[in-house]
Amino acid sequence: MRAVFATHPGVTPELVDERTAGRLARQGVLTRESPPRLWCILDQFVLKREIGSRKTMAGQVRHLIDMGRRPNVTVQVITDTARCGLSGAF
Numbered sequence: 001m002r003a004v005f006a007t008h009p010g011v012t013p014e015l016v017d018e019r020t021a022g023r024l025a026r027q028g029v030l031t032r033e034s035p036p037r038l039w040c041i042l043d044q045f046v047l048k049r050e051i052g053s054r055k056t057m058a059g060q061v062r063h064l065i066d067m068g069r070r071p072n073v074t075v076q077v078i079t080d081t082a083r084c085g086l087s088g089a090f
Contacts, residue, residue: 001019004052044077
């Protein structure tokens with residue numbers, strides 16, 4: 001989050017901190033008692049596009065894996081050969 005927020009034009013370190021705190025607070029709903037169901041479908045290239053550093057990206061992938069292990073969260077990755085969604089909903 002920090003790496004993405006820091007790329008926004010005119011953003012200050014304080015604003016990066018504020019936006020990061022807000023995003024983390026919203027993520028808390030996924031770990032509360034009776035959490036909502038979340039189903040994420042990601043294009044494989046979002047896992048390859050380096051934002052921040054390699055260390056940052058490794059942490060992001062670990063977080064996706066950890067969250068995907070939760071019973072209320074599904075994370076799926078679509079490969080570059082997938083054709084779903086090109087002509088309508090999938």
